[in-house]
Amino acid sequence: MFARMALATLLLTLLISGCTPAPKPEIRIGTNIWPGYEPLYLARNLGWFRESGVRLVEYNSSMETMNALSHGSIEAGALTLDEVLSLAQDGVDLRVVLLLDVSNGADAVVAQSGIDNPEKLRGRTIGVESSAVGGYIIHRMLEKSGLTLQDVHILPLTLDAHKAAFTSKRVDAIVTFEPIKSHLLANGGKVIFDSSLIPGEIIDVLAVRSEVFDAYPEAFAELTEKWFQALAYMQNQPDDAARRMQPRLRVSLDQLGQQYAGLQLGTLQMNLSFFNNATNPPVKKAEHLAQVMRSDGLLHRDLDLNRLFAARNMYAGHGGHRP
């Protein structure tokens, strides 16, 4: 008789513990407006984040994202790798968990008509967002065309000033990216250098505060799954996807396709080859970037880049798995 009572109470206990499950941890991901980050918003729009604790915090610039991440106001952020390194330099302990996109022409140097190659920029003014990406592109362009920084004149410009500066011919060339790039090209600009010439060097990643990642690795595994599912949705239902993604990007539906030209969204394959690459591990890429940033004065100390990519264990089991 006692056994029966014990069983009943045990069931009751299990019932209780099963009553209200623990809520998923709150993960606030900060992004600015960038086509490469939009699949996240597609996922939100489709309601895939409803049961999870993922909240997308919409910033207007990556600077806000970086500030929020640094202050702990958000748990993760979609940033370019150089931005991640800058934060790392400031003492923010981050983990790179997902390769969001690779710039493959999206970042470009648009020159005024008449200037058809970077060599012609000798002694000219180049407008650029004072960010690491811009500086990196200039650096690589100059490197590839045998110029040095002294040979050119750099004019820092915020993103919203790019259009005006170009049309007013204040600058001879400008380092920019979509959607502004398309606008400038429409106004007679010409691409003289872009990220397709330095493939795989300009990447956007999802960086997470290390203590959050360590506490909830399964939440990020779930998130990356949803990311890949979003990419698949874009593939399978491009029109519906476009409709959902349009509001934030502020382009018309037909223009949307163009937004992704020159941009490679980070598929599972790309993520696997990025993280599990033995010969060219991500650490090496980061080191390369760090070197450039150091020489540009964007970084003023050495960083432990291994910590940054410690999250690669997440992909270890995925070797050989086709999405």
Add this chain to the structure above:
Amino acid sequence: MISLASLKWLPIRMLLPFALLLVSGAIIGGFWWFEVKREMAAIEREVVSLQLQDMHRLVGHLQSLLLNGELKNIASELSDFGSEPNMQYILLTRPDGHILAASRLGWVGQKTDALEEPVLPVLLQHRKQGKQNHVYVSEDGMTVWAHYLITYPPENDSLRSRDFGELIGKFDLALTKQAARHRIEQWVSLFATLVLGSAFLLWLAMRYAITRRMNQLIAAANQASKGNFSARAGLEGSDELAQIGKAFDSMIERLGRETMRQRQLSHAVENMAESVLITNAKGVIEYVNSSFTRISGYSAEEAIGQNPSILKSGKHPTEFYKALWRHLSQGKVWTGRMTDRKKDGSLYLATVSIAPLLGADGRITHYVGVHEDISEQQKMEMQLMQAQKMESLGILVGGIAHDFNNMLAGMVGNLYMARKAAKDLPEITQKLARVEKLSFRAADMIKQLLAFARKDTVQLKTLDLTSFIKEAYKLARVAVPEDITCLSYVSNDPLCIECDATQVQQMLMNLLGNARDALRNVSEPKIILDLQPYEPDATFISQHPEATSVSYAMLSIKDNGCGIPDDVIERIFEPFFTTKGVGHGSGLGLSMVFGTMQSHKGIIEVESKPGLGSSFRLFFPISDKSAIHDMPDKSKVWRGNGERLLLADDEPLVRDTISEMLCIDGFTVDVVDDGLDAVEQFCKRPDAYDAVILDVVMPGMGGVDAAQKMREVRPDIPIIFATGYDREHVLRGVEGLPGIVSLSKPLHSETLHQTLTKLLHKNFGRSDT
């Protein structure tokens, strides 16, 4: 309302754990419900209070930004507010309703009602419900709304603006509340597990400390109730249960002892030889033991419920019983004798003792009666009395007879001599002869009396009774008249017994005489004589405990005469008791038989039914010696021839008589008056004497001692003992020795002659008379 007391059906080891679970369950349930409610309320309060602060700051900031026209900063401000805890969205509308800035960048520029989120209708509803606060909780408690009106700078340069935009914020409490609920549930399950574990431990503890031990007690109690008083609980410890167990054990032990004792007592009563009956205060029998049934013949079923008056014999008057009950009702014990009646109607004498039993209040509740059947005892008492009577009669009679006999001896002797002296005077001789005859008859009678008193000389010889009776019967039949049929059934086998032939003859004569007398006036009178061997059975032995012999010769004489009535039959063996008229019987016949059988170590049985007849049975113990055929030879008489005899007798008359007798017959007689003189005389010239005649009882030295002394001097001297009365033990030691004969007084001359003939025959030759 279920009270714990009504849970008696639950085993104790379950009770406490069950109660614990029940109570804990209630507490946990209560806590859970209460805590959840409290927590939910707390969350709402907390969020509201937090947002009140935050929103207030935001609003202030936005106002100033608006004033300065810093739209970009407004956008970043709202974007940044997007990371606020619980934030779903926040938006700021322009006075025209379009969204100026929002945390959802995609909403910028749209109208609130164009959104997929039902923003405005909700707010409208709230406003209708009269919600005044800027930050408030929704109806379902899942949302916190923030609603502020923002003042826009006036379009034109007027002082007071009438343009208001709306700042709307939605905070989602779902996740926070879920987290809180989860936390509480975790606590609840932890507590439930702890409670369960405690209950189990408690159950275990109860099981060991109480249940197991209680079961021991229960088992012992069950055993005891079945009657096994050796059951013990055997609980150790000093708690209440152990105390109960110890008390129980000692109780059972005492109970066992009491029961044992009761059983023993009731067993004892049941098996008592005496009959026990217990009645209640009203005299109704409640219990009788087995002896009661055995003695009275009433079974327990027949007796219980009856009154003891079923035993009333009718021999006691009513006053007797009244006195008995009066005595008892005073609370005293009554003892005495009474005659009871058995179920078959026969009566028996009983020693009775009745005791009243008092109850706790001192009143009589029962009577216990013990009846001891003393009919056997009574019979034995009577037998003893009878024996004693006969014994004293014997002594009396013997004493008289002895003296009488001595006088007779003198008479007979003198008469003999007188006859001899007066043989020429026939008139005198005739008269003398008559006197002699009478004196012989007197002597005979005395002899019979002496036989009764067992004081006569008994010479037991081994005799074949079969042949003897055949002869004796022939002789005795002469006295029986012709018209009486005499039958005899004598066994063919010889039956050797130790007996005195004369006395047996006499007995036969007496018995036949009595039978003859009883058959007077009887048609078809018959006398049957029967002589058979007899082996005693248990009944015979129980009736005659003195019957020590293994086999007997039974001589029975039966007649179909008038029989002996019951009131007479007790006295038939008393001397001088007779039913015959004066002169027809001396009343000594049967007493002689009685005494004779006593000395022969035999047994008499009498059976008689008035009108039908009587039967006398004499049992002689069978001898293991063979019979000596020794018939007295009357043909040879020897006269004396100057043989010298020594005569010793303390009675001068006897002395003179006998010596004269012997002198006449040609003997020389030396006379002394006591044993000492006899010895002295003899020792002077032992060889001079041919025989010695000694009186047994003499002063100084008795005949036996004198004879012994003489025998020391001359071992072969023939000795004749003359005895007046015989105590067997007096002659013991010398009887049966060669050359010694004992004769009883009065000494007949013939007997004396015969004896002398026999004794001196060896020493002298025979000569014809």
